[in-house]
Amino acid sequence: MFKSALRAPALRPPSPAPNYDDLQVSFGRCLRNHGFIERFYEILLASHPAIPPMFARTDFRGQRLALRRGISMAIAWASGSSMVERPMKHMIDVHSRAGRAPVEPALYRCWVESLLATIDEFDTDLTPALRARWREAMTKVVDAFAQHY
Numbered sequence: 001m002f003k004s005a006l007r008a009p010a011l012r013p014p015s016p017a018p019n020y021d022d023l024q025v026s027f028g029r030c031l032r033n034h035g036f037i038e039r040f041y042e043i044l045l046a047s048h049p050a051i052p053p054m055f056a057r058t059d060f061r062g063q064r065l066a067l068r069r070g071i072s073m074a075i076a077w078a079s080g081s082s083m084v085e086r087p088m089k090h091m092i093d094v095h096s097r098a099g100r101a102p103v104e105p106a107l108y109r110c111w112v113e114s115l116l117a118t119i120d121e122f123d124t125d126l127t128p129a130l131r132a133r134w135r136e137a138m139t140k141v142v143d144a145f146a147q148h149y
C-alpha cells in the first residue's frame with residue numbers, strides 16, 4: 001500500500017469561503033449567556049427519537065466543551081481556514097459509519113435546526129440576515145459530515 005493512502009486526508013474547506021467572523025461574534029454572545037450548550041443538547045435530544053439512545057453513555061461535562069470547540073472550529077472551517085482541516089476531519093471520522101459515534105446523514109437536519117433554535121433563544125442581537133448566514137455556514141458543515149459518512 002502507498003504511504004499516502006495511510007495518511008488521513010485533510011478536509012478542504014468549501015470554496016469560495018466567505019468570512020464568517022460575524023458568526024464567531026454571535027457564538028460569543030450565545031456563550032456569554034450561560035447554559036447555551038446545555039440548552040442545545042436539550043433541544044437536539046428532543047428533536048428525533050433516534051438521538052437520545054446515542055448519548056446513553058455520554059459524560060456531558062466533557063461533551064459540552066467538545067461541542068463548544070467543535071462549533072467554533074466548524075465556523076472557522078466554513079470560513080476557509082486551513083488550520084482546522086485536521087481537527088475537522090477527526091470530528092467527521094468520529095461520526096462516520098465506522099466511527100465511535102456514527103450519525104446517519106438524515107439526522108443532520110435536526111442538528112442544524114436545533115442549533116438555530118438555540119441561537120434564537122440566546123443571541124439577543126440576532127437578525128434574520130445573521131440567522132440565514134448561520135444556516136448557510138452550518139449547512140456546508142453538515143453536508144461535509146454527510147458526504148463522509
Ligand code: HEM
Nearest residue numbers: 054055057058059066067070071074094101103107108111
Ligand atoms: C444529529 C447530529 C449529531 C449527533 C446525533 C451527534 C452525536 C454525538 C455522539 C453520540 C458523540 C459521542 C459522545 C460520547 O463520547 O459519548 C459525539 C461526539 C462529538 N460530536 Fe457529535 N453528533 C452530531 C453532530 C455533530 C456535529 C455537526 C458536530 C460538529 C460541528 C459534532 C461535534 C462533536 C464533537 C466535537 C464530539 C466529540 C468528539 C471526540 O470525543 O473526539 N457533532 N456526537
